Amino acid sequence: MKTLVIISHPDILESGSQQFLLNAVPSEGVTIHHLESTYPSGKIDVQKEQELLDAHDRIIFQFPFYWYSSPAPLKQWQDDVLTNGYAHGKADGRLAGKEFGLVFMLGVHEREYQAGGRELFSISELTRPFQAMAHKTGMTYLRPLTVYQFAYMTDEEKMDLYIRYQQKLTNENSESLASRERWVSEQLRQLNTNDLEPGAEDILNHAADLMETNRTTIDELQVVLDQMW
Amino acid sequence: MKTLVIISHPDILESGSQQFLLNAVPSEGVTIHHLESTYPSGKIDVQKEQELLDAHDRIIFQFPFYWYSSPAPLKQWQDDVLTNGYAHGKADGRLAGKEFGLVFMLGVHEREYQAGGRELFSISELTRPFQAMAHKTGMTYLRPLTVYQFAYMTDEEKMDLYIRYQQKLTNENSESLASRERWVSEQLRQLNTNDLEPGAEDILNHAADLMETNRTTIDELQVVLDQMW
Incomplete structure (x- = not known):
């Protein structure tokens, strides 16, 4: 199985959590693809992106959770790359049968993401647009890997995250x-x-x-x- | 009441539905603000945007529904303008008490947005991130105005939309x-x-x-x- 990790982060070198996860990436079977450094001008090479998708079996979106979604460059990537005809349309799209997963970092405590919590909605509710995207393109939506308040995590919690991240990238679903x-x-x-x-x-x-x-x-x-x- | 309509559309002049709605905008009390023509380079003037928000009581996001959300420039606007300290944070943010509404166009029939439909989820589910944003910033979330398959609408349906749009912009909640x-x-x-x-x-x-x-x-x-x- 080959996994493509599409990362959107405006300042990945300064992000402790992103650097931690990058260190955990297995040496084989995983392609890391950071949008902001690949396309500093914001102009996306659609054909190259579609070829990348074709060459992988599992697609991961990895990003900090900004306003309950991804940063804008990843949204632009969706709008540009997942075209009618390629990713969906009358016939089965080219992503059908692949797996799709989210890995994202949140600055707020997990308990706030529920009715009565400060953020009001659960992660399952807030990520409906990604679930709908997986559904429309025929991809299997994986259980997401959510990283809450990385800076406050203990060493033990970080080691657990390290393993869970590697599994998210390379273990069977x-x-x-x-x-x-x-x-x-x-x-x-x-x-x-x-x-x-x-x-x-x-x-x-x-x-x-x-x-x-x-x-x-x-x-x-x-x-x-x-x-x- | 003053209403600010923030529009995100990559090609607003070519959009029949956007042009139709622009014609319906009342001459007083409404400010139209198209992001892509205001910021062709994508670089947003945060202070100017925050002053615009301060000067209005009702904020409308108007856009075509791309991958179950707004186009990327509006997401960038959210991430840049709605800063911690301005829109949320320890004290009440500056948007608290305002009203917030969505006006968006969909290419798929309304009946598909439900369990068992092709799009799987309802509009209320897919727009959770915007509801959570209104909640966090202390704004009242208005019933959205959804425009399904504008090109197929009858003249009567369009006149009805014309009135409902004007009400969404200027009528009390x-x-x-x-x-x-x-x-x-x-x-x-x-x-x-x-x-x-x-x-x-x-x-x-x-x-x-x-x-x-x-x-x-x-x-x-x-x-x-x-x-x-």
């Missing part, structure tokens, strides 16, 4: 325990252990073995349970 | 029959009758008199009814 275990196990085996102390690779492989063995045991128990009923 | 009657009566009395045939002014004034008399009668009946219970 499943939040099942089995799927996440498989993903972590793969990551453990692929880790570059040259910089770690001697024996670290053995430990990582052992952890991966254990997870896979546990999974096999769980699967076998599940089969037994299924036969009992 | 009330959809009551009494309020709309009062508005029509005022319009009749203010009509420029120089171009009409002789006697036309008498007829218009007579119509206005009749409406006002009817209203007085209805109000009196209401008082009697209220006393009976």
